[in-house]
Amino acid sequence: MQKILENALEIGRKYIPEGECASYIPELAKADKNHLGVCIRTRGMETFSAGDTKERFTIQSISKVITLMVALQHCGFDKVFEKMNMEPSGDAFNSLVKLDLTSDKPFNPMINAGAITTAGYLVPDVSFEDMLNYARRLCLDKDIVMDEKVFRSEMDHCARNRAIAYLLQSKGILESDVEKSLELYTRMCSLSVTAESLAGLGLVLSNGGRHPETGERLIDKYAVQVAKTIMLTCGMYDGSGEFAVRVGIPSKSGVGGGILAVVEKRMGIGIYGPALNEKGNSIGGSHVLEYLSKELNLHMFAAEQ
């Protein structure tokens, strides 16, 4: 396994020069684009790591998975999807064009419009501290904190998300306080994780929401089922279709360079690689996952060997 991970990194590293760190949140541009790490945590409680797996970075859009699951647990399926769809958008994660022109509902909870709507379902009942505790428990990482610098940097440069939030309010989709919903969304994006924490989250999701060692239920099992399905269809933004064909593992990316991948009933995989492709997905990380999927036969529709 260790050798396979090292090979995967070698392949992933070749693509790094073609990618760039996100810069629309200035603090993210400071990341070292050559970082690349992969961690696998298995149901048998083994951990395999290669590369930069202890490096902390912000979770960004991967937090949308946590927020969605907590909202489903807190408000129920009907409420969450009353004003939001569950269809891939085919547009960039921060697009608001179709939301304004052709749709009265955000396409899905994995794009910004959907995630801000989802955060609104939690305000004011569920606090950021509650959400931080969920994140720590679900990622099996008690050291997760909010990265204050990234949070401030994004809040100072979030005109587009603020526009989305007010558009949502104007359409009667966002009923909670707009600024508080935007702030909760942005705080969640600023949680600092490692590739290992994402592998932990993937492991918990692959285990239906139970702690892999103690069996304790950490989150509602139906919420986990819904989240994994939406990760498969929408988790890599407008690159989700090709990713599903090539990799075949429900995954969620973030512009901080993270990818969370869930191999059903087997393992969680966490990736860190801040050089992004044009869709905003880790370029090295996507290739690492494609290689691992083939080498370890992880594609969800792969024939048994």
Ligand SMILES: NC(=O)CC[C@H](N)C(=O)O
């Ligand atoms: N794709 C992402 O990771 C986007 C998250 C980022 N916080 C934003 O709202 O733009």
